């Protein structure tokens with residue numbers, strides 16, 4: 001660690017110059033030693049003296065390789081901590097609340113009411129996921145005000161909680177990234193945070209939108225890239241992953257759009273990331289890999305989840321039935337890229353061998369490597385019952401491995417891009433994460449994107465006081481479907 005921080009003071013050119021100088025000094029020293037040593041007394045030195053050119057080239061290569069490794073190795077990025085928003089108890093959206101809202105709003109046909117009831121009952125959602133504030137208003141009208149309220153409540157609560165846990169002064173935050181897929185007010189939600197916390201004028205803010213449920217992973221990836229490119233100075237990036245579903249409630253009769261109403265619920269997570277090596281001992285996780293694959297060049301993948309107007313002009317997000325196939329295809333191609341980065345050598349060799357044999361036999365059955373050898377914990381995308389089932393089937397994951405995803409869907413619904421943090425919180429609430437464990441977060445997003453974050457745990461986890469599972473973890477796991 002000390003050597004690394006010492007080396008980071010120099011530019012690569014200076015390091016190269018230093019390596020030449022070291023080589024020259026070494027050569028001269030060795031030459032002097034060999035010239036003055038009685039060769040008969042030391043046969044090893046005699047051998048070296050006869051192959052000086054070889055020896056020096058060898059030494060030179062070693063030094064250069066070492067320097068190249070140290071210069072190009074990405075700076076570690078840590079997740080200091082994170083917080084998940086848990087709305088008030090009275091925002092719980094039970095079956096009765098849904099039924100009451102749907103009937104009283106008088107905005108749906110009887111056929112649509114029956115369809116939503118059927119989907120809701122089969123969805124895997126329990127009675128405790130949270131609805132947006134407007135559902136509890138008497139006029140049942142979603143307005144800009146309620147959408148801002150929904151986003152603001154989640155962001156401020158999660159960030160307040162995070163800052164009090166991490167003891168990082170506001171003044172140290174130099175980057176703010178907010179991701180919110182479907183709601184883009186002006187000024188942006190990132191600016192809302194800058195204003196609320198009175199952040200300094202040098203803060204860099206980024207506001208991502210329209211990127212679907214994988215944008216939480218994309219925001220973490222962006223934060224890591226910014227922190228790594230920031231040179232030697234220690235930086236702190238606040239990443240807020242939220243969604244505001246108020247203005248995206250669909251009032252119409254298109255079935256694929258009605259599915260959205262049934263599974264999306266309120267959620268938000270805030271994470272503080274840093275490249276400050278001095279905070280390593282306080283950090284929860286270190287980011288080992290991030291991988292994003294975009295499958296939007298394919299028309300059916302692009303259209304799998306799509307915001308549009310229905311035939312009567314009502315705006316909604318259609319979750320096409322084809323989404324499940326698209327997610328499976330995307331995942332297959334994603335893990336081909338992920339495998340070489342994370343799998344142990346033995347698994348990789350086995351995977352390569354099976355892939356070659358499969359291609360020779362042309363049996364059309366792609367071999368899926370055993371990712372349980374690469375990760376101790378998996379936060380599988382909680383996009384919906386069928387999404388979890390597809391990931392489990394495709395990757396041959398046991399029910400134990402998809403348990404956190406199923407429980408997350410049951411307790412919080414599809415909270416969009418923040419869902420992987422709710423899953424991490426589940427692992428922590430169950431005290432399952434130990435120091436050194438590797439955690440895989442896998443998220444899908446409209447577009448169609450597949451994103452992976454691979455973390456290493458830096459400490460044995462325990463349940464933080466603000467863990468969203470705090471008051472209910474004793475009841476989980478339950479049978480969700």
Ligand SMILES: CC(C)(COP(=O)(O)OP(=O)(O)OC[C@H]1O[C@@H](n2cnc3c(N)ncnc32)[C@H](O)[C@@H]1OP(=O)(O)O)[C@@H](O)C(=O)NCCC(=O)NCCSC(=O)CC(=O)O
Nearest residue numbers: 122123212213255256319320321383384385386444445446
């Ligand atoms: C909706 C479900 C809970 C339904 O559960 P089941 O599979 O048990 O039910 P089922 O297949 O019998 O379907 C019940 C009825 O609903 C219809 N149905 C199901 N899915 C439909 C859809 N997407 N569009 C239109 N109709 C649909 C079926 O045809 C059937 O109608 P009939 O009875 O008439 O035959 C599940 O299919 C599911 O989880 N789907 C995936 C949801 C999804 O797309 N999630 C991704 C969110 S997007 C995301 O996470 C990423 C992002 O936003 O970026």
